[in-house]
Amino acid sequence: MGNDRNSYAKTDIDATFMHMKEDHMRNSQLKPGYNIQIGVSNEYILHLDIYKERSDYKTLIPFLEGFKKSYDFYPKYPVADAGYGGLTNYRYLKLNDMELYQKYAMYAKDTHDKKRMKDPYFPFNLTKEGNDYLTPNGDTLKYLYRNNRGNDVYELPNGKRKEINDENLTYQKEVIKNLTSPLGIELRVQRSIQVEGAFGVIKEAFKVRRFRRRLTHNVKMEFYLTAIGYNLRKYHNKKYRITE
Incomplete structure (x- = not known):
């Protein structure tokens, strides 16, 4: 060998x-x-x-x-x-x-689920702008804080929250x-x-x-x-x- x-x-x-x-x-x-x-x-x-x-x-x-x-x-x-x-x-x-x-x-799912891939809040569709993220349709995910799991927490326009880890992404x-x-x-x-x-x-x-x-x-x-x-x-x- x-x-x-x-x-x-x-x-x-x-x-x-x-x-x-x-x-x-x-x-x-x-x-x-x-x-x-x-x-x-x-x-x-x-x-x-x-x-x-x-x-x-x-x-x-x-x-x-x-x-x-x-x-x-x-x-x-x-x-x-x-x-x-x-x-x-x-x-x-x-x-x-x-x-x-x-x-x-x-x-x-990230590579074959078409519904997931077309979701404007799908992490791979987001663009970083400062501390926030922008969606393809112009919505802003506002950065709130980093939680104890090491993920950044963002607030969506509808008031819901989403966790994203930039390094893992x-x-x-x-x-x-x-x-x-x-x-x-x-x-x-x-x-x-x-x-x-x-x-x-x-x-x-x-x-x-x-x-x-x-x-x-x-x-x-x-x-x-x-x-x-x-x-x-x-x-x-x-x-x-x-x-x-």
Whole structure:
């Protein structure tokens, strides 16, 4: 796989492989869960980790820090699906010179909901003028204050209030621009093929649907062995041109 940064241009992060081990009561009330994250590049699993954290959002930074520890650099394009994008993660990615190719929670609506996109108060349609915002039809959103969540609060002409975070808005615009570019479209296609494909092989071909061990470090070792097997199978199939 080498150490060339370009060889990791399609490194991806996903958390679609969730495993719930049966609890001793056998009624699903006490099931422990393992959130498995893998990083895939050129169809090989380069990095993996396991978390007890249910939220994918909170696993992005520790996962990429683990990647950095293993390879001594960050992937340039850590492409990820919805659930990973957000202000804290975007700040971290920008700080470490990684590109923003991670969808945020409202990405689909912001790019496909025509009614939302035509709304004059839709944040992407607003123009900043001093501390206030102007809508395309000339209305003014007057700045009131910054709340304890770090968002600016504006008063609309009808008396209602709207929260906007300028920093996050800037990041979201960059994400949309990146993901809708030719490179972004290609990376999204590769994310779907490579990550979903890896999990598909592990679950269907390897029949790995239940962990045999308990405790995170034991489960992690078990999945490491699975990933090694997956990579060896991938290498063999590529070498002998076997279609999976």
